[in-house]
Amino acid sequence: DAKTTQPNSMESNEEEPVHLPCNHSTISGTDYIHWYRQLPSQGPEYVIHGLTSNVNNRMASLAIAEDRKSSTLILHRATLRDAAVYYCILRGYGQNFVFGPGTRLSVLP
Amino acid sequence: AAGVIQSPRHLIKEKRETATLKCYPIPRHDTVYWYQQGPGQDPQFLISFYEKMQSDKGSIPDRFSAQQFSDYHSELNMSSLELGDSALYFCASSYNPGGVNSGANVLTFGAGSRLTVL
Numbered sequence: 001d002a003k004t005t006q007p008n009s010m011e012s013n014e015e016e017p018v019h020l021p022c023n024h025s026t027i028s029g030t031d032y033i034h035w036y037r038q039l040p041s042q043g044p045e046y047v048i049h050g051l052t053s054n055v056n057n058r059m060a061s062l063a064i065a066e067d068r069k070s071s072t073l074i075l076h077r078a079t080l081r082d083a084a085v086y087y088c089i090l091r092g093y094g095q096n097f098v099f100g101p102g103t104r105l106s107v108l109p
Numbered sequence: 110a111a112g113v114i115q116s117p118r119h120l121i122k123e124k125r126e127t128a129t130l131k132c133y134p135i136p137r138h139d140t141v142y143w144y145q146q147g148p149g150q151d152p153q154f155l156i157s158f159y160e161k162m163q164s165d166k167g168s169i170p171d172r173f174s175a176q177q178f179s180d181y182h183s184e185l186n187m188s189s190l191e192l193g194d195s196a197l198y199f200c201a202s203s204y205n206p207g208g209v210n211s212g213a214n215v216l217t218f219g220a221g222s223r224l225t226v227l
Contacts, residue, residue, distance in 0.1 A: 032212040043113075043199045043218035044152060051213070087151075091212045096142070096165050099151040 004088045009104040012078045020073040020103050022088030027068050031092040035062065035073045036099075037084040044087065044099070047073065083107045111135055113219035115200050121225045122190050130185040130222045134202030140164065141183040142216060143175060144199040152199060158183060159205060190226045197221045 005023040012018040024033065034049040048055055048062045050071075055062040061074040075082055087102040114133040122128050134141050140159045144152040145168075154167035158177035169175075172190075177183045187194060201216040 030212060034215075036216075038152075043201075043221050044216075046215050046217065049213065049215065093212050094210050095212065096154050096157060096167065097216060098154065099144075101151060 004090060004100055006086070006088050006101065006103045008101065009106065011106045011108060012075075013108050014080060015077050018075040018078045018082070018105065018107075020075075020086050020088075020105065021070065022072070023070045024088070024090055025069045027090055028092055031090040033062065033064060033068075033071050034089045034091055034097070035060070036087045036089065036097075037082075038087070038102075039081075039084045047086070078105075078107045080107050080109060113200055113202050113217050115198075115219035115222050117222060118220065119223050119225075121227065123227055124190055124192065126190050126226075128187045128190060128224060130187075130198050130200075130224070132183045132185070132200030132202075132219060134181050134183070134200075135204075135217055138202035138204045138217070139181065140203045140205050140210075140214075141177055141181070142201040142203070143169075143183070143185050144201065144218075146197040146199065146221075147193075148196070155185070159210075164210075187224075190224075192226050195224060195226045197223050 035047040036044040038044045050062045063072045085102040085104050116131045142157040143155040146152045155169040157165045161177045173187050175185045199221045201218040203214045203216050
């Protein structure tokens with residue numbers, strides 16, 4: 001399975017944008033970039049995913065580098081409820097989700 | 110919208126006992142996944158089923174077994190429980206048209222079952 005690298009932790013102020021980076025230099029052409037988050041004591045929750053183009057949904061935006069070796073999850077206005085561990089996961093054809101260490105996001109009021 | 114239902118939410122067992130966790134996927138979802146998350150750890154993939162057949166296997170101990178039934182619900186059976194089996198167990202489901210795991214399929218996770226082994 002392809003690997004991803006994320007910062008262990010990040011902090012943000014409430015109502016400010018948050019940019020969560022992910023490096024995946026060994027990504028293959030068929031690997032989708034998925035982002036999930038896990039709030040305390042809850043199951044992982046889907047946030048967004050993409051292949052090559054930037055993606056937007058009601059929760060977040062995903063910016064994918066042109067060479068696909070990195071991506072950034074963008075939360076446009078962080079709220080206290082966005083405090084969670086954010087996982088960047090590559091998933092190729094026939095592969096399962098492999099959770100790495102993720103980024104623990106703290107949101108300060 | 111219906112979500113993935115897991116039961117029981119909490120379970121306390123003694124060492125060497127047996128435990129069974131149940132998972133009810135989202136209607137029309139044909140694939141079920143089981144993950145184990147120990148204290149302070151990331152979720153670890155255990156096993157998955159597509160259309161009632163095992164589709165992939167991860168780091169599942171030999172003491173554990175699982176199956177998916179005709180109504181698509183799944184059960185994880187754990188025997189000879191050890192202290193180290195204390196963890197959160199998550200079930201997830203997805204819809205894989207034609208059985209193809211293209212990499213784009215999204216998983217929906219349940220709230221988890223917390224197993225405590227004393």
